[in-house]
Amino acid sequence: MPNIRLENLVKRYGEFQVLHGINLEMKENEFTVLVGPSGCGKSTTLRMIAGLETVSDGEIFIDDKPVSHLEPKARDLAMVFQDYALYPHMDVAKNMSFALRLERRPKAEIDAKIKDVAEMLGLTKFLHRKPGELSGGQRQRVAMGRALTRNSGTFLFDEPLSNLDAKLRGQMRAELALMRQKVQKNMIYVTHDQIEAMTLADRIVVMHGGYIQQQGTPEELYKRPVNKFVAGFLGSPPMNFLEGDLADVDGRLCVQGQGFCLALSDERRQALANAPRGPVTMGIRPADLTYAPDAGDNTALDLRVVVSEYIGAQSVLICDCAGQKVEVELKSDTPIALGETLRFAANAQAIHLFDRETEEAL
Amino acid sequence: MSAASRANRLTPYLFLAPAAVILAFALLYPIGYMVYASFLDWSPSQRIGEADFIGLRNYTNLLQDAAFGESFWVTIKFAAVVVTLEMIIGVGLALLLDRNIKGMSLLRTIFILPMMIAPIVVGLMWRYMYHPTVGIFNRTIKSLGFEEGIPWLSDSTWSFIAVVIADVWQWTPFIFILALAAMQSLPRSALEAADIDGATEWQKITLIKIPLMMPVLIVTLMLRLIDAFKVLEVIMVLTNGGPGLSTEIVALRIFRTAQEFQELGEAAAMSNILLMLLMALTIGMFFYSKLQEARAARMRAAAEQEEAH
Numbered sequence: 001m002p003n004i005r006l007e008n009l010v011k012r013y014g015e016f017q018v019l020h021g022i023n024l025e026m027k028e029n030e031f032t033v034l035v036g037p038s039g040c041g042k043s044t045t046l047r048m049i050a051g052l053e054t055v056s057d058g059e060i061f062i063d064d065k066p067v068s069h070l071e072p073k074a075r076d077l078a079m080v081f082q083d084y085a086l087y088p089h090m091d092v093a094k095n096m097s098f099a100l101r102l103e104r105r106p107k108a109e110i111d112a113k114i115k116d117v118a119e120m121l122g123l124t125k126f127l128h129r130k131p132g133e134l135s136g137g138q139r140q141r142v143a144m145g146r147a148l149t150r151n152s153g154t155f156l157f158d159e160p161l162s163n164l165d166a167k168l169r170g171q172m173r174a175e176l177a178l179m180r181q182k183v184q185k186n187m188i189y190v191t192h193d194q195i196e197a198m199t200l201a202d203r204i205v206v207m208h209g210g211y212i213q214q215q216g217t218p219e220e221l222y223k224r225p226v227n228k229f230v231a232g233f234l235g236s237p238p239m240n241f242l243e244g245d246l247a248d249v250d251g252r253l254c255v256q257g258q259g260f261c262l263a264l265s266d267e268r269r270q271a272l273a274n275a276p277r278g279p280v281t282m283g284i285r286p287a288d289l290t291y292a293p294d295a296g297d298n299t300a301l302d303l304r305v306v307v308s309e310y311i312g313a314q315s316v317l318i319c320d321c322a323g324q325k326v327e328v329e330l331k332s333d334t335p336i337a338l339g340e341t342l343r344f345a346a347n348a349q350a351i352h353l354f355d356r357e358t359e360e361a362l
Numbered sequence: 363m364s365a366a367s368r369a370n371r372l373t374p375y376l377f378l379a380p381a382a383v384i385l386a387f388a389l390l391y392p393i394g395y396m397v398y399a400s401f402l403d404w405s406p407s408q409r410i411g412e413a414d415f416i417g418l419r420n421y422t423n424l425l426q427d428a429a430f431g432e433s434f435w436v437t438i439k440f441a442a443v444v445v446t447l448e449m450i451i452g453v454g455l456a457l458l459l460d461r462n463i464k465g466m467s468l469l470r471t472i473f474i475l476p477m478m479i480a481p482i483v484v485g486l487m488w489r490y491m492y493h494p495t496v497g498i499f500n501r502t503i504k505s506l507g508f509e510e511g512i513p514w515l516s517d518s519t520w521s522f523i524a525v526v527i528a529d530v531w532q533w534t535p536f537i538f539i540l541a542l543a544a545m546q547s548l549p550r551s552a553l554e555a556a557d558i559d560g561a562t563e564w565q566k567i568t569l570i571k572i573p574l575m576m577p578v579l580i581v582t583l584m585l586r587l588i589d590a591f592k593v594l595e596v597i598m599v600l601t602n603g604g605p606g607l608s609t610e611i612v613a614l615r616i617f618r619t620a621q622e623f624q625e626l627g628e629a630a631a632m633s634n635i636l637l638m639l640l641m642a643l644t645i646g647m648f649f650y651s652k653l654q655e656a657r658a659a660r661m662r663a664a665a666e667q668e669e670a671h
Contacts, residue, residue, distance in 0.1 A: 052554050073560035085551035089573040098569075099559035126665075133661035150559070 002063040002076070002153045003028055004049065004186060010057035011044050018044055020210045021058065026203075031180055031187045035197040036207035036233070042190045043158055045207070049188065050079055050156050062154075078147035079156040083163060084139045086131040092118075092142050093127040099150045117145045120182070137168045144176075148183065157189040161196065173199060194234050198222070206230050228359040231283050231352055237316055239283045239352070240326045246272070246280045246353070254298065255282045255353070259322030263298040265348045272353075275362060283352035286316065286329035291336070292345035299348065301326065304341040319344075393637075400630035406620075413627065420631035429607060430615065430632065437611040440522070441590035444529045448586060451530065452537025453579065457567060459538075460545045470542070474535040481532070485599025488528040489515070492600070518608035521601050525609050528596055533589070537582055544578035545571060577651070584647055588640050612636055 004026040011019040019041045026032045034042040047053040049060055051072035060068045067075050078099075086095050093114050094101075100110045118124045121141045131139055140160065147155055161169045161176075173196060180187070180200065191197055197204050198218045205215040206229070214226045218234075225231035231239050244257030253269040255262050262282070264272070292300060303319035303326055310332060317328040317336065328344055336342065353362040395410075400420055404413035424430050455473070459466070476484070491497050492514035500511030514524045548571060556570050572579075594613040597603070603610030603618070612632060620629035 050554075050558060052557065072554075072557045077558060079555070079558050081551045081555060083549070083551055085549065085555040087552055087555070087570060087574075088549075089576070098556070098561075102560050102565060129661060129665075130658065132658040133665065135662065135665040138665055146555075146559075 002186065003061075004154065004188070005061040005064075006045070006049070006058070007061065008058035009045065009048060009055065009060065011041070011048060011053065012056040018210050019048075019056075022212060024205060024212065024215070026186060026188065029184050029186060031189065031200060031202045032205060033189045033191060033197040033201035033203070034205050034207055035191055035194060036213075038192060040207040041210040042192075042207050046156055046158055046188060046190045049075075050077055051075055075154075076152050077154045077156055078150045078152040079158065080143045080147050080160045082159040084131070084143040086139060086142055086146070088131050091128050091130050092123060092134070092145075095131065095142055096145045096149045098146070113149050117148045120148070120179075121145050136164055137172065140164060140168075140172060144179070148179075152185070154186040154188065155183075157187065157191075159191055160189075162191070162193070176200060195236060198234065204234075206233060208233075224361070225352065226361050228281060228283065228354045228361075231354070231361070235285055237286045237327050237329060239285050240289075241354075242282045242284075242321065242324050242326065243356075244280060244282050246275065246277050248277065249298075252298070255280065255351070257282070257322075258324065260301050261298060262301070262346055262351065263348065264351060264353075268348075268351070268353075272362060279356040280362065281354040281356055281359070283354060284346055284350060286327040288347040288350035289326075289328045289330075289344040290347075291328075291330055291334050291342065293343050295343055295345040300343045300345045302341055302343055303328065305336055305338050308336060308338060396630050396633055399627055400634050402627040402630075404627040405624045406626060407624075416627070420628050421635075423628065424631055424635065430612075432607045433610050433612050433615040436522075436607065436609065437591060437613075440526065440529075440593075440609075440611055441587055443526055444533070444590050445583060445586045447526070447530050448534045448537050449579070449583060452534045453541045453572070453575075455534070455538045456541035456545055457571070460542060470539075474539055476532045477535045477539075479532070481593075481595035482599060484528060484532050485596040488524070488531075488596070489600055492524055515601055516605060518605050521605060521609050525597050525600055528600060529590070529593065532596070533586060537586065540578060540582045541575065544575040548574050580647065580651075584643065587643065591636060591640060 006022050006024040009019060009022040009024075010017065022041075022045055024032075024045075034045060036042050044053060048055055048068075051067075051070065051074075055068040058068075059066050062075060087098065090098065096114050096117060097110045100113065114127070115124075118127055121144060123138070123141055123145055126134060126138060126142075131142065134142065140163075143160065161172050164172060177200060189196075189200060201218055203215060204218055204221050206213040206221065208229050214221055214230045221230060221234055225234065228241065232241065242255075242257055242260070244255040244260070247254055247256045249256065249261060249263075252263045253272060254264065289301065301321055303317075303321050305317050305319050307318040309316040309318070313332060314329055315332045315334075315336075317330065319326045319328060330336075354360065355362060399410065399413075401415055401417055402410070402413040403416045403419075404410065459469070459473075463469070479487075491499055494500055494511055494513065494516070497514070499514065503511050513520055515521050552574070553566060553570060556566050561569065591611075592613050593611065594617060597609055597611060597614055598617070601609045603614050613636075616629050616632045616636075619625050619632065
């Protein structure tokens with residue numbers, strides 16, 4: 001399957017520049033997820049790969065062949081659209097076979113292909129229905145089916161699940177993951193939902209403001225975000241950020257802030273030996289705080305519990321730390337009362353530090 | 363049931379009453395009057411009460427009247443030809459002009475001008491242009507070196523063509539405007555999907571755009587068909603039905619039956635026949651679209667039910 005490479009890709013609408021030189025390489029059979037808030041340029045990037053938007057500058061290579069001047073049909077792609085983009089006047093079978101019929105493939109081949117894909121997606125019963133006669137989830141499947149019937153090298157997905165309700169979205173996400181195992185193709189998937197990104201991707205590309213912020217495996221991005229944006233974007237509930245100062249206290253390197261002073265691990269101290277002392281932003285994930293009434297002063301935060309959100313096995317506590325908001329995720333059976341100030345130990349390995357000015361990770 | 367709740371139930375009907383009254387007087391009364399008149403032998407000198415009731419004789423006379431049959435045939439031929447031409451040219455223009463060109467809005471306004479001119483004026487304009495010696499068409503033909511001009515309004519074949527051209531000129535913009543609106547509200551993403559599926563521009567038009575515009579086009583077609591069956595002024599000014607009966611469409615015949623032959627009952631009967639024809643067309647279309655919608659809604663409901671389990 002082809003190898004896709006974006007080189008210095010730029011998109012301008014008149015004076016307004018929405019993409020600032022995107023460099024990206026997608027390896028064979030990789031599931032790449034472009035994720036970011038709305039307006040970050042992820043959909044534009046995908047549409048430029050598809051050939052639905054013109055390229056203002058830079059180049060797209062498919063198997064080292066520049067394609068930015070080619071029509072979409074010459075790029076060997078299949079795409080699933082956010083609103084499914086089914087042909088409303090054709091039944092499911094006709095929708096799925098449209099591309100093959102345009103290529104004038106033999107009827108027997110088309111029928112066999114449709115039968116296979118319909119079986120895989122559970123659409124066999126609906127082959128003679130029109131899109132208007134299907135539910136949202138079924139339409140979604142038809143859109144996938146239409147992409148699958150073509151033997152394209154690359155699959156593009158433009159927020160395919162965002163029009164579904166929460167329950168169905170979860171179900172389709174699992175089906176997608178399953179389909180992913182059966183279909184070895186390049187897949188490029190755009191979403192604003194970080195859970196979809198984390199669960200589906202081989203590689204996540206986080207975008208913001210027309211720039212790539214970071215790319216890597218979900219685990220890399222989760223554990224070692226390169227800046228505050230990536231750290232805050234991935235993970236649910238999101239990472240807590242506390243303002244403080246990097247300072248040496250009693251021979252240990254600490255983050256000192258209003259109402260807390262946390263000691264960093266030895267490795268961090270060595271790594272940051274030459275870093276300037278002064279204001280930093282500290283990040284810690286809600287799951288890296290644990291209820292520990294007996295923890296030592298330099299390893300824990302004292303938090304006043306303001307709200308408790310019961311989710312089931314887990315609860316999320318929204319707490320106050322001398323005026324800054326901190327969320328804690330913990331088992332629901334932990335004995336907690338609202339309004340109390342309690343001590344939560346912070347996992348020293350999981351403390352992230354960001355430059356206050358540039359927001360880059362230290 | 364208490365008085366208060368009964369009053370409550372009646373409230374909506376109270377609010378509907380004025381509209382119902384106006385409808386009854388403005389719509390049902392004239393139609394009823396016309397239907398009644400079609401059973402009478404009635405001349406303009408009589409009051410309606412004095413006319414003789416002759417049952418269905420007006421209708422049976424019409425069915426045996428060769429001239430009426432000829433009129434009817436001319437009307438159908440005229441409607442079929444103009445509406446076909448207008449649909450092809452109107453939709454074709456819309457397809458060509460569905461893009462962002464500078465000055466497009468001005469161009470569009472110019473395109474719909476003919477529709478806004480009063481039909482009498484259109485008739486007069488074209489009559490001058492068709493004039494055998496000073497009309498622009500024949501002068502152009504002669505200046506190109508041809509001996510003879512075309513007998514636009516004096517030959518039975520050419521006069522039919524002449525009224526068709528005038529009508530096409532005036533009403534193509536109507537279809538153009540509606541087709542353009544339909545085209546611009548087509549789902550963008552379906553067309554993009556077709557791009558990716560490898561459709562050429564022509565295939566996108568024939569396989570996606572036109573089928574998706576079909577509901578609007580059918581309504582447009584019906585509106586034009588109804589109008590074409592009733593067209594009067596332009597033809598009256600251009601040919602007044604002649605030469606012979608070659609351009610005498612039913613509306614013109616009705617007008618002349620009432621005005622010249624003073625046969626109000628027969629004119630009413632003709633109007634009724636025309637009305638029934640148009641009603642049949644409209645009702646047929648209405649039920650067809652209702653049926654389609656109901657079927658789609660039913661199947662979608664079933665599908666959603668299934669999914670919920």
